[in-house]
Amino acid sequence: AQSVTQPDIHITVxxxxxxxxxxxYSYGATPYLFWYVQSPGQGLQLLLKYFxxxxxxxxxxxxxxxxxxxxxxxxxRKPSVHWSDAAEYFCAVGARGATNKLIFGTGTxxxxxx
Amino acid sequence: xxxxxQSPKYLFRKEGQNVTLSCEQNLNHDAMYWYRQxxxxxxxxxxxxxxxxxxxxxxxxxxxxxxxxxxxxxxLTVTSAQKNPTAFYLCASSSPGDSHLVVFGPGTRLTxx
Numbered sequence: 001a002q003s004v005t006q007p008d009i010h011i012t013v014x015x016x017x018x019x020x021x022x023x024x025y026s027y028g029a030t031p032y033l034f035w036y037v038q039s040p041g042q043g044l045q046l047l048l049k050y051f052x053x054x055x056x057x058x059x060x061x062x063x064x065x066x067x068x069x070x071x072x073x074x075x076x077r078k079p080s081v082h083w084s085d086a087a088e089y090f091c092a093v094g095a096r097g098a099t100n101k102l103i104f105g106t107g108t109x110x111x112x113x114x
Numbered sequence: 115x116x117x118x119x120q121s122p123k124y125l126f127r128k129e130g131q132n133v134t135l136s137c138e139q140n141l142n143h144d145a146m147y148w149y150r151q152x153x154x155x156x157x158x159x160x161x162x163x164x165x166x167x168x169x170x171x172x173x174x175x176x177x178x179x180x181x182x183x184x185x186x187x188x189x190l191t192v193t194s195a196q197k198n199p200t201a202f203y204l205c206a207s208s209s210p211g212d213s214h215l216v217v218f219g220p221g222t223r224l225t226x227x
Contacts (some may be wrong), residue, residue, distance in 0.1 A: 004156075009154070034216075036218075041202075041221070041223070042220060042221065043118075043204060043218040043219050043220045043221050044157075044204065044218040045218075046215065046216075046217075049215070090156060090157065094216075101147070101159060101162060101172070102157075102159075102216055104149075104156040104157040104158075105156055106154060106155055106156040107154075107156050
């Protein structure tokens with residue numbers, strides 16, 4: 001069965017510092033991989049996605065993520081965090097099949113200190 | 115602009131009452147989904163529909179019902195059988211041609227008193 005683990009429930013970083021949010025998945029083959037961001041009380045916005053090809057993917061707002069098959073990971077990174085990045089971040093996997101169902105991790109809440 | 119509309123944003127109901135959450139999309143997407151979000155639990159799939167007049171249960175369908183009479187609309191009814199209905203509900207849609215790109219609505223926060 002597919003599953004997604006985000007081991008960090010809550011992370012605090014200083015503005016301007018680098019950021020890495022961890023995501024590990026369990027799936028029998030190479031899945032589709034996604035990172036979404038959610039501001040309080042809002043829907044989810046897609047940051048980036050991995051389907052195939054280059055394992056380092058670029059997204060919006062200066063985020064990137066790297067797919068590492070050997071580690072079953074898809075960690076999200078940003079070199080310099082802005083106060084507006086404070087939000088909750090969700091990693092998700094999708095099966096390569098007929099449906100677009102996504103399995104989500106439990107999320108990482110990011111706080112940014114001035 | 116294309117997108118997903120969920121109404122209302124906040125909904126209050128008394129315990130024992132059924133309540134229907136609205137979801138409308140103008141993206142011409144074939145598939146639509148309902149997710150439930152609780153603090154610390156991420157998003158869990160309630161129901162999904164890949165085509166009009168067809169839908170399947172997700173991981174936590176008990177106490178919920180849906181219909182898909184039109185491509186644009188996928189309403190969710192939270193019945194009195196749902197033991198803990200207070201949550202944030204997110205509707206989403208996708209098109210197979212967009213390689214699993216799922217678009218989310220703004221959500222409805224349901225509080226059962």
